[in-house]
Amino acid sequence: MFAVHLVSFFFSKLQEDPTKKVDRFLYAMRLHDDQLKEISARFQAEMKKGLSSDSNAAAAVKMLPTHVRSTPNGTEKGQFLALDLGGSRFKVLQVKVREGKGIRRGGVEMEEKTYQIPKDLLSGRGTELFDHVAESLKDFMHEKNISLEKKHLLAFTFSFACEQSALDKGSLLHWSKNFRVRGLQGKDMVHVLREAIDRAGGMDVEVLAMVNDTVATMMTCGFEDQYCEAGLIIGTGTNACYMEEMCHVALVEGDEGRMCVNTEWGAFGDDGALDDYITEFDRDIDAASNNPGKHIFEKMISGMYLGEIVRLVVLKMAKLGQLFNGHVSNALRTKGTLTTAHVAAMEEYKTGLKNTEHILRELDLNPSPEDCVAVQHVSTIVSFRSSNLVAAGLAAILTRIKKNRNLRELRITVGLDGTVYKTHPQYPKRLHKVVRHLLPECHVRFVLSDSGSSKGAALVTAVAQRLAARRRQVDETLSPFRLSQEQLTLVKNRMSAGLEAGLRCKGTSSVKMLPSFVYRTPDGKEQGKYLALDLGGTNLRALLVTFKTGLQQNTRMHHKIYTIPLEIMQGTGEELFDYIAYCISDFLDYMGMKKAHLPAGFTFSFPCEQTAIDTGKLVSWTKGFKATDCEGHDVVEMLREAIKRRNEFDLDIIAMVNDTVGTMMSCAYEDPQCEIGMIVGTGTNVCYMEDLKNIEKTKQNMCVNTEWGGLGDDGSLDDIMTPFDIEVNQNSINPGKQRFEKLISGMYLGEIVRQVLLDLTRAGLLFRGRVTETLKTPGMFQTKYLSQIESDRIALLQVRSILQQLGLNSTCNDSIIVREVCAMVSRRAAQLCGAGMAAVVDKIRENRGLNHLNITVGVDGALYKQHPHFSRVLQEIVRALAPQCDVTFLPSDEGSGKGAALITAVCRLQEGSVQTVFSM
Ligand code: ADP
Ligand code: MG
Numbered sequence: 001m002f003a004v005h006l007v008s009f010f011f012s013k014l015q016e017d018p019t020k021k022v023d024r025f026l027y028a029m030r031l032h033d034d035q036l037k038e039i040s041a042r043f044q045a046e047m048k049k050g051l052s053s054d055s056n057a058a059a060a061v062k063m064l065p066t067h068v069r070s071t072p073n074g075t076e077k078g079q080f081l082a083l084d085l086g087g088s089r090f091k092v093l094q095v096k097v098r099e100g101k102g103i104r105r106g107g108v109e110m111e112e113k114t115y116q117i118p119k120d121l122l123s124g125r126g127t128e129l130f131d132h133v134a135e136s137l138k139d140f141m142h143e144k145n146i147s148l149e150k151k152h153l154l155a156f157t158f159s160f161a162c163e164q165s166a167l168d169k170g171s172l173l174h175w176s177k178n179f180r181v182r183g184l185q186g187k188d189m190v191h192v193l194r195e196a197i198d199r200a201g202g203m204d205v206e207v208l209a210m211v212n213d214t215v216a217t218m219m220t221c222g223f224e225d226q227y228c229e230a231g232l233i234i235g236t237g238t239n240a241c242y243m244e245e246m247c248h249v250a251l252v253e254g255d256e257g258r259m260c261v262n263t264e265w266g267a268f269g270d271d272g273a274l275d276d277y278i279t280e281f282d283r284d285i286d287a288a289s290n291n292p293g294k295h296i297f298e299k300m301i302s303g304m305y306l307g308e309i310v311r312l313v314v315l316k317m318a319k320l321g322q323l324f325n326g327h328v329s330n331a332l333r334t335k336g337t338l339t340t341a342h343v344a345a346m347e348e349y350k351t352g353l354k355n356t357e358h359i360l361r362e363l364d365l366n367p368s369p370e371d372c373v374a375v376q377h378v379s380t381i382v383s384f385r386s387s388n389l390v391a392a393g394l395a396a397i398l399t400r401i402k403k404n405r406n407l408r409e410l411r412i413t414v415g416l417d418g419t420v421y422k423t424h425p426q427y428p429k430r431l432h433k434v435v436r437h438l439l440p441e442c443h444v445r446f447v448l449s450d451s452g453s454s455k456g457a458a459l460v461t462a463v464a465q466r467l468a469a470r471r472r473q474v475d476e477t478l479s480p481f482r483l484s485q486e487q488l489t490l491v492k493n494r495m496s497a498g499l500e501a502g503l504r505c506k507g508t509s510s511v512k513m514l515p516s517f518v519y520r521t522p523d524g525k526e527q528g529k530y531l532a533l534d535l536g537g538t539n540l541r542a543l544l545v546t547f548k549t550g551l552q553q554n555t556r557m558h559h560k561i562y563t564i565p566l567e568i569m570q571g572t573g574e575e576l577f578d579y580i581a582y583c584i585s586d587f588l589d590y591m592g593m594k595k596a597h598l599p600a601g602f603t604f605s606f607p608c609e610q611t612a613i614d615t616g617k618l619v620s621w622t623k624g625f626k627a628t629d630c631e632g633h634d635v636v637e638m639l640r641e642a643i644k645r646r647n648e649f650d651l652d653i654i655a656m657v658n659d660t661v662g663t664m665m666s667c668a669y670e671d672p673q674c675e676i677g678m679i680v681g682t683g684t685n686v687c688y689m690e691d692l693k694n695i696e697k698t699k700q701n702m703c704v705n706t707e708w709g710g711l712g713d714d715g716s717l718d719d720i721m722t723p724f725d726i727e728v729n730q731n732s733i734n735p736g737k738q739r740f741e742k743l744i745s746g747m748y749l750g751e752i753v754r755q756v757l758l759d760l761t762r763a764g765l766l767f768r769g770r771v772t773e774t775l776k777t778p779g780m781f782q783t784k785y786l787s788q789i790e791s792d793r794i795a796l797l798q799v800r801s802i803l804q805q806l807g808l809n810s811t812c813n814d815s816i817i818v819r820e821v822c823a824m825v826s827r828r829a830a831q832l833c834g835a836g837m838a839a840v841v842d843k844i845r846e847n848r849g850l851n852h853l854n855i856t857v858g859v860d861g862a863l864y865k866q867h868p869h870f871s872r873v874l875q876e877i878v879r880a881l882a883p884q885c886d887v888t889f890l891p892s893d894e895g896s897g898k899g900a901a902l903i904t905a906v907c908r909l910q911e912g913s914v915q916t917v918f919s920m
Contacts, residue, residue: 017373018370018371018373018374018377019373019374019377021322021374022317022374022377022378022381023377023381025313025317025322026279026313026378026381026382028277028279029279029381029382029385030381030384030385031277031385031388031389031392033437033438035277036388036391036392036395036434036438037392037438039274039277039389039392039393040392040393040395040396040399040438041396042273042274043061043265043268043392043393043396043397044396044399044400046059046060046061046268046273047061047063047263047396047397047400049061050062050063050263051063051244051248051249051250051251051261052250053250053251056250056251058271059271060267060268060269060270060271060273061263061264061265061267061268062161062163062173062262062263062264062267063244063261063262063263063264064161064162064163064164064173064212064261064262064263064264065164065249065251065252065259065261065262066164066167066211066212066215066241066259066260066261066262067164067165067166067167067252067259068167068211068215068219068259068260068460068463069246069257069258069259069260069467070257070258070463070467070813071218071219071222071226071228071229071243071463072219072222072223072459072462072463073226073466073768074099074107074223075099075466075764076097076099076223076459076462076463076465076466077097077098077099077462077466078096078097078153078461078462078465079094079095079096079097079152079153080094080095080096080097080152080153080154080155080208080457080458080461080462081093081094081095081137081141081146081152081153081154081155081205082094082095082110082154082155082156082157082454082455082457082458083133083137083154083155083156083157083193083457084157084159084213084216084453084454084457085133085156085157085158085159086157086158086159086160086177086179086213088235088236088303088419089114090114090115090116090117090133090136091112091113091114091115091454092112092113092115092136092137092139092140093110093111093112093113093454093455093458094110094111094112094140094144094146095108095109095110095155095454095455095458095459096108096109096110097223097458097459097462107223107224108220108223108455108458108459110451110454110455110458111144112451112454113136113140113143115132115136115139117129117132118132121181122178122179122180122181123180123181123182124181124182125181125182125183126181126182126183126184126187126192127183127196129181130192130193130195130196131196131199131200133193133196134193134196134197134199134200135200137154137197137200137203137205138200138202138203141203148202148203148204149204150204151204151205151206152203152204152205152206153205153206153208153461154205154206154207154208155207155208155209155210155211155457155458155460155461156189156190156193156207156209156210156211156457157210157211157212157213157216157453157454157456157457158170158189158210158211158212159212159213159214159233159237159239159453160172160173160174160175160176160179161173161174161176161262161264161267162189162210162212164210167208167209167210167211167460167464168190168207168208168209168210169188169190169191169210170188170189170190170210171186171187171188171189172184172185172186172187172189173185174291174294175290175291176237176266176291176294176295176298177236177237177304178236178290178304180290189210190207190210193207193210194207208461208464208465209457209460209461209464210457211456211457211460212239212241212262213233213239213417213453213456214231214232214233214239214240214241214262214263214453215231215241215260215262215456215460216231216452216453216454216455216456216457216459216460217231217232217233217415217416217417217449217452217453217456218230218231218241218242218260218415218449218452218456219231219415219452219456219457219459219460219463220415220449220451220452220453220455220456220459221413221414221415221416221447221449221452222415222459223459224447225413225445225447227411227412227413227445228412228413228414228415228447229242229243229401229412229413230242230243230394230397230398230401230412230413230414230415231260231414231415231416231417231449231452231456232390232394232414232415232416232417232418232421233416233417233418233453234301234302234303234386234390234416234418234420234421234427235302235303235417235418235419235420235421236302236303236304236418236419237266237295237298237302237303237304238265238266238297238298238301238302238390238418239262239263239264239265239266239298240263240265240393240394240397241260241261241262241263242260242261242263242397242400242401243258243259243260243261243401244258244259244260244261244400244404245258245404245796246258246259247795248404249261255795255796256796256816256819257796257812257813257816258812263397265297265298265393266295266297266298266301266302267294267295267296267297267298268296268297268393269296269297269300270293270294270295270296274296274297274300277300278296278300281309281312281313281316282296282299282300282309284312285299285305285308285309285312286299288335297389297393300385300386300389301386301389301390302386302418302420303340303418303419303420304340306340306343306382306383306386306420307336307338307339307340307341307342307343308335308336308338309382310338310342310343310375310378310379310382311332311335311337311338313378313382314332314338314375314378315328315332315333317374317378318332322374323367323371323374323375324365324366324367324368324371325368327365327366329363329364329365330364331362331363331364331365332363332364332365337363338359338363340419340420340424341423342359342379343379343382343383343424344383344420344423344424344425345359346359346375346376346379347376347379347380347383347424347425347426348425349425352376353372353373353376356372356375356376356379357372360372360375380426383424383426383427384430386420386427387427387430387431387434388430388434390431391431391434391435391438392438394414394431394435395435395438395439398410398412398435398439398442398444399439402441402442405797406797408441409441409442409443410441410442410443411442411443412442412443412444412445413444413445413446413447414444414445414446414447415447415449415452416428416446416447416448416449416452417448417449417450417451417452417453421448422448422450428446428448431446432444432446467813470765473763473765474760474765474817474820477756477759477760477763477765478756478820478821478824480720480722480723481722481824481825481827481828482824482828483720483828483831483832485880487720488831488832488834488835488877488880488881489835489881491717491720491832491835491836492835492836492838492839492842492881492882493839494711494712494716494717495511495708495711495835495836495838495839495840496839496842496843498510498511498708498711498716498839499511499513499706499708499839499840499843502706502707503690503704509714510710510711510712510713510714510716511706511707511708511710511711512607512619512705512706512707512710513690513704513705513706513707514607514608514609514610514619514658514704514705514706514707515610515702515704515705516610516657516658516661516687516702516703516704516705517610517611517612517613517702518613518657518661518665518702518703518903519700519701519702519703520701520906521664521665521668521669521672521674521675521689522665522668522669522902522905522906524549524669525549525909526547526549526669526902526905526906526908526909527547527548527549527905527909528546528547528599528905528908529544529545529546529596529598530544530545530546530547530598530599530600530601530901530904530905531543531544531545531584531588531598531599531600531601531651531901532544532545532600532601532602532603532897532898532899532900532901532904533580533584533600533601533602533603533897533900534603534605534659534662534896534897534900535564535580535602535603535604535605536603536605536659536681536682536896537605537623537624537625537681537682537683537746537747538563538564538624538681538682539561539562539563539564540561540562540563540564540579540580540583541559541560541561541562541894541897542559542560542562542583542584542587543557543558543559543894543897543898543901544557544558544559544587544591544593544598545557545897545898545901545902547901547902547905555669555898557894557898558591559894559897560586560587560590562583562586564576564579566624568627569624569625569626569627570624570625570626570627570733571627571628572627572628572629573627573628573629573630573633573638574629574642575627576627576630577638577639577641577642578642578645578646580639580642581639581642581643581645581646582646584643584649584651585646585648585649588649594648594649595649597649597650597651597652598651598652599652599654599904599908600651600652600653600654600904601653601654601655601656601657601662601899601900601901601902601903601904602635602636602639602653602655602656602657602900603656603657603658603659603662603896603897603899603900604616604635604656604657604658604659605623605658605659605660605679605683605685605896606618606619606620606621606622606623606625606658607619607620607622607658607705607707607710608635608656608658610656613654613655613656613657613903613907614636614653614654614655614656615634615636615637615656616634616635616636616656617632617633617634617635618630618631618632618633618635619631619707620734620737621734622683622709622734622737622738622741623682623683623738623745623747624682624733624747626733626734635656636653636656639653640653654904654907654908655900655903655904655907656900657899657900657903658685658687658705659677659679659685659860659896659899660677660678660679660685660686660687660705660706660896661677661687661703661705661899661903662677662895662896662897662898662899662900662902662903663677663678663679663858663859663860663892663895663896663899664676664677664687664688664689664703664858664899665677665858665895665899665902665903665906666858666892666893666894666895666896666898666899666902667856667857667858667859667890667892667895668858669898669902670890671856671858671888671890673854673855673856673888674855674856674857674858674890675688675689675844675855675856676688676689676837676840676841676844676855676856676857676858677703677857677858677859677860677895677899678837678857678858678859678860678861678864679859679860679861679896680744680745680746680833680859680861680863680864680870681745681746681860681861681862681863681864682745682746682747682861683709683738683741683745683746683747684708684709684740684741684744684745684833684861685705685706685707685708685709685741686706686708686836686837686840687703687704687705687706688703688704688706688840688843688844689701689702689703689704689844690702690703690704690844690847691847691848706840708740708741708836708840709738709740709741709744709745710737710738710739710740710741711739711740711836712739712740712743713736713737713738713739717739717740717743720743721739721743723759724752724755724756724759725742725743725752727755728742728748728751728752728755729742731751731778732748740832740836743828743829743832744829744832744833745829745861745863746783746861746862746863747783748783749783749786749825749826749829749863750779750781750782750783750784750785750786751778751779751781752825753781753785753786753821753822753825754775754778754780754781756821756825757775757781757818757821758771758775758776760817760821761775765817766810766814766817766818767808767809767810767814768811770809772807772808773807774806774807774808775808780806781806783863784862784866785802785806785822786822786825786826786867787863787866787867787868788802789802789818789819789822790819790822790823790826790867790868790869791868792868796812796815796816796819799815799818799819800812800814800815803815803818823869826867826869826870827869827873829863829870830867830869830870830871830872830873830874830877831873831874831877833870833874833877834873834874834875834876834877834878834881835877835881837857837874837877837878837882837887838877838878838880838881838882838885839882841853841855841878841882841885841887842882842884842885845882845884845885850884851884852884852885852886853884853885853886854885854886854888855885855886855887855888856887856888856889856890857887857888857889857890858890858892858895859871859889859890859891859892859895860891860892860895860896864891865891871889874889875887875889
């Protein structure tokens, strides 16, 4: 033995530093930044290739979907058996997962036993290997006193490339590492395992999940650290997995959320992608391996090969006379005499050189001190290259995740397992440093997931069970929103009955059926300049409309929108109408028409009892209005008085119409078949041309404002009300009123969604169970968010950012659920609206004694016009429930305002006959 401190003396005085010689010899193994970046970029390209369905077949890096869709969140629990096959040791385990605790705090407890796999089984028949696995399982259950009577859930870690079509189904693509078992390629390994367990007999075991060891490692680490979304193995073999966006996983249907992808990165380079980085030693290793030409990347990295690479280098150097004075021993010539454990020992801090000398002597060599330094340096270069290559691959994965999520900075945790990582003294430090160097903008935490590959399978199963339980609970909560065809038919029938009752009792029924004193739709001869006012649910619109007749009908419109402050909506009537007069005055100024004394039409979107076209008593406020001293008063009179009080301009208010009527009229101006008007905005309502014989004993028609929003005010819809609807009704300014409207229109859908989200959150099914102030705030979830969230064009990420703006911190799964809630609520709204419409069109058809009716509905309202699915669902239901009617829906352009101008024009046109046409 020589004294270590002499070494430096030798180098400086007598000859060159032996590490220089090795550096020169292994020049090609020392990878610089630029090269690592290049390798990283190539691996990114490989990942893309593997993910795409077009190029997957030809891709070397297979990017296998694992069907693991969620990492643990700490609420998992249960007791599982687990098998871990594929590392250097085969293990059977019992894993207990306890809720709410991290792994270190005893959240995961396990007992395990390692079983040897006899060498001949590694290259024997598949059934033999699996019989051994099943027998070992049985032995374990005996030894640990695990009841053979009860049913046990089993999770299977299987660390070879499998093409999985479900969590519990996956066919083996090929063996790797030291496995070469016959007759299993292409077979479903879960099925193979189940059969073997059946053959062994006497156990009641259900195999729930099969996972790769990388996935298991990620899951184990994820139980403690929410940010863990990648798993890495550097053991006998090497591999990595990470959470990929579903929209990029082309091989599995569906675009929602994420799925863990098993990269099988060991095969990187199998198509030549690494040829310019491969050395003669790598080529020799590959040629002598079980699977020549395959798993090129793995052979440069993993524990099965590192010792062998070092041996080949040392052998070559010795043969060239650069080591041991050219002496070569038989042991050095023998495959497998240097292992990864030797490599680790040679690089041990302080004792490394001594270990090297000892190892070399064991190989019947007689090393000089500089030989030892040189051989140690060979080890360092070989293992450093390994960690560099892993760093380049990992950097590619993290860059991809960062790009996927459109982040400037990424915070992520990587779970690691494998003997090389665990036992090599320098490996972790080097790997961490290089990754951080390559990705300065990522905050990467590395967590050794001890026994991760064994525990993780149990965690996958636990997560799958949690998700299934959560799914059931979410489904249960949402199920009352699902209406069957029978229920919708019932709603249609109730609407039909409501329409009839309204016509009979004139105003006292829940569907009021108010006469509008509009007897016909326009004929295109209307002309002149009119002022129109449209008081809707949220805004007041003032319009100046000019109709020109001639070959081409021609309408010109100018308008201005005024929002109505809440204190005006809910103040006194006088204040409200003074505000309207102020808005008119402002608009006339804006148009420079203060002196014009224009004929005007007033669209007033609330139920009014009219006795002529220009008078109407407000029956009751709806939507967000409750100004005092208005109900029971003539609205036109109140407006006239306010204008008089203002004393700045004159208006000739000729007609007052409901917004539904206005919409019908303006659509009828373009399409004579339009005899129905519908609003789905803040509120919802419908009017249609009714046979007057149903109202009065005359032969004329008159447009009837159904005020269908009141359906159900007598309790007739109670059977379809969900607890959430009841809550929304109770919190509204008009409890018990407008029950149908409250299931359908824009003022309420967001609130219904908010109630459901609140409920799901309280049940711990959303937002990690945290009920925030925003979530508790009425009105905070507006209906326009439903339109945004349900849009087909936006990705889940955008849903998350919408929720973020609302102060709701969501996970990917949360946003899936929120989108589902929105879809259920808006879908039901559209269906109910469709059921109501089916009743209306069938009534018109029956009035006219027709077998088949062609009719057009003029529609206005932001919910109908802007929601991505509302109109489609509505039309589907109308087709299904009123098959004898062909109904066209025509969205109107400023219809409810323009219509008031049209009605005014119709009145003007028939000035002489106004008395006979527009009053009774
Ligand atoms: P109103 O019915 O008040 O006369 P609108 O037809 O413009 O006026 O409807 C406004 C209502 O429509 C809002 O109160 C809101 O509830 C709803 N809404 C607004 N924007 C959207 C949208 N993008 N998608 C769905 N609903 C919307
Ligand atoms: Mg409106």
